[in-house]
Amino acid sequence: SEQSTATSRIKNTDDGISMQHEYQDIIVSEISGGVLTITLNRPEAYNALRTQLLSELATVLQQAAADDEVRAVVVTGSEKVFAAGADIKEMAALDAVGVLNDPRVLHWRTIAQFPKPLIAAVNGFALGGGCELVMHADIVIAGDNAQFGQPEINLGIIPGAGGTQRLIRTVGKSMAMQLVLSGEFISATQARDFGLVSEVTIPERTLERATELARKIATKPPIAVRQAKEVLLKAYETTLDSGLSLERKAFTLLAATEDRNEGIAAFMEKRKPNFTGK
Numbered sequence: 001s002e003q004s005t006a007t008s009r010i011k012n013t014d015d016g017i018s019m020q021h022e023y024q025d026i027i028v029s030e031i032s033g034g035v036l037t038i039t040l041n042r043p044e045a046y047n048a049l050r051t052q053l054l055s056e057l058a059t060v061l062q063q064a065a066a067d068d069e070v071r072a073v074v075v076t077g078s079e080k081v082f083a084a085g086a087d088i089k090e091m092a093a094l095d096a097v098g099v100l101n102d103p104r105v106l107h108w109r110t111i112a113q114f115p116k117p118l119i120a121a122v123n124g125f126a127l128g129g130g131c132e133l134v135m136h137a138d139i140v141i142a143g144d145n146a147q148f149g150q151p152e153i154n155l156g157i158i159p160g161a162g163g164t165q166r167l168i169r170t171v172g173k174s175m176a177m178q179l180v181l182s183g184e185f186i187s188a189t190q191a192r193d194f195g196l197v198s199e200v201t202i203p204e205r206t207l208e209r210a211t212e213l214a215r216k217i218a219t220k221p222p223i224a225v226r227q228a229k230e231v232l233l234k235a236y237e238t239t240l241d242s243g244l245s246l247e248r249k250a251f252t253l254l255a256a257t258e259d260r261n262e263g264i265a266a267f268m269e270k271r272k273p274n275f276t277g278k
Helices: 051-065 088-092 096-100 104-112 129-136 151-155 163-171 173-182 188-193 203-218 222-234 240-254 258-268
Strands: 006-012 017-023 026-028 035-040 072-076 081-083 118-122 125-127 139-143 147-149 185-187 199-201
Touching (some): 026 051, 035 051, 051 072, 051 104, 081 129, 104 129, 118 129, 147 188, 151 173, 163 173, 188 199, 199 203
Parallel strands (some): 006 026, 035 072, 081 125, 118 139, 139 199
Antiparallel strands (some): 147 185
């Protein structure tokens, strides 16, 4: 196989033993500054999201969720392509029953349920499943060469990994309809204007900027960060009254943490806080 194989070592915080695993479709960095970087690595297939890749990504995110050293995760592709969609050859081999039992559904659910900040650093094409993966991220930094789209309609199908639902909640009805029904792409600047992307930079700086932001978040109190992410995401799914109630409960819960006391004390004493995740 021409596919590169990367070795990842992720600490198991339950027993203090480092686990070693080989991945075919992704490259996993060492943890640095509380940040783990995952690089999609199928250059011969434009990082198409086949089942193997999604399985590996979900596995690493499960490990990262349980690792206290990991405070945030950055997912990226190459300078020319983030992910150009699903693996069409793999998809073509599935009939209706195969699609119904597709294991990728569980992998997508694992990615969606990752409790820590997930930042996407996107250069080049983010299409179909690639665009859906972008929408699973909490923050998106895009190079000015990035293009986003849901071109599934050209294959006689529709987005199948949450694209229709997340897209309309992100960019609104009119643009979501335009993208899904026409199969057209939008630029990084348009994606930022419609709320799909938070920042646009030059391609050479995309990963650097995403990592900077991830490291900054990694210095914040971990419990508060996780509570904030959970409450923010619930705003998509609930009424304002229910969301405000959840926010208040999370705010109250944080009053019982050592990090909250440390943060207030550091502010009053005019020093840098030392957050421990307790």
